[in-house]
Amino acid sequence: MAPVRVKICGLRTPADVAAVVDSGAAYAGFVFFAKSPRNVSLEEARIAALSAPEGLCKVALTVNADDATLEAILAAVPLDMLQLHGSESPERVAEVRARFGLPVMKAVGVADEGDLETLFEHSLVADQILVDAKPPKGAALPGGNGLTFDWRLVAQRRWLRPWMLAGGLTSGNVAEAIRLTGARQVDVSSGVESAPGVKDATKIADFVAAATRMKAEIPILR
Numbered sequence: 001m002a003p004v005r006v007k008i009c010g011l012r013t014p015a016d017v018a019a020v021v022d023s024g025a026a027y028a029g030f031v032f033f034a035k036s037p038r039n040v041s042l043e044e045a046r047i048a049a050l051s052a053p054e055g056l057c058k059v060a061l062t063v064n065a066d067d068a069t070l071e072a073i074l075a076a077v078p079l080d081m082l083q084l085h086g087s088e089s090p091e092r093v094a095e096v097r098a099r100f101g102l103p104v105m106k107a108v109g110v111a112d113e114g115d116l117e118t119l120f121e122h123s124l125v126a127d128q129i130l131v132d133a134k135p136p137k138g139a140a141l142p143g144g145n146g147l148t149f150d151w152r153l154v155a156q157r158r159w160l161r162p163w164m165l166a167g168g169l170t171s172g173n174v175a176e177a178i179r180l181t182g183a184r185q186v187d188v189s190s191g192v193e194s195a196p197g198v199k200d201a202t203k204i205a206d207f208v209a210a211a212t213r214m215k216a217e218i219p220i221l222r
């Protein structure tokens with residue numbers, strides 16, 4: 001079985017990108033959302049993204065962004081994927097995908113069975129779906145809150161598209177999250193920081209090692 005693929009989100013500097021590359025993660029996320037402590041300017045994102053080697057998937061995280069905002073981001077920063085992390089409808093996801101020609105990953109907050117229907121609807125139009133914890137009522141951020149959800153809700157589920165598990169993951173719980181849900185991709189932001197918005201290279205390395213170790217633990221049959 002292929003190793004679990006990891007996305008590290010909320011990068012701001014070339015040093016952050018280097019830590020992600022060294023760890024072996026597959027995706028690097030940049031947050032374009034002013035309320036987030038991980039928000040990057042176009043110039044910061046451009047410099048960091050240009051430092052990334054070929055093969056690292058560079059993802060722009062936006063929240064209910066309009067076309068002009070997405071155009072400005074994509075004109076300034078070399079990116080490979082859009083992550084829509086707001087309340088975008090399936091119609092809006094399809095529109096963004098068609099207009100900008102990049103794969104789109106749609107994030108959906110999950111708190112109960114009802115949210116699985118929303119996930120299904122998005123899986124009909126998005127290239128990937130991101131299964132995150134639902135933010136608490138009145139939270140400033142729709143994600144990146146370091147909160148987990150009841151992983152049993154998505155345990156061993158299969159969707160029409162590749163999916164990624166997120167929400168409160170850390171090097172201490174990611175192996176159990178993978179074991180329980182069967183996720184083959186995981187995403188983390190606050191769990192690999194020393195302070196909000198400050199990525200920690202050791203925590204990134206520990207997280208990716210814990211996530212990818214799952215494969216090594218499967219016994220080899222001779």
Ligand SMILES: O=C(O)c1ccccc1N[C@@H]1O[C@H](COP(=O)(O)O)[C@@H](O)[C@H]1O
Nearest residue numbers: 009036143144146166167168188189190
């Ligand atoms: O990281 C942020 O600041 C952020 C802001 C707005 C929307 C989403 C955000 N992050 C995403 O949220 C999940 C979970 O993050 P965490 O590991 O619980 O901190 C992840 O997909 C991030 O990409």
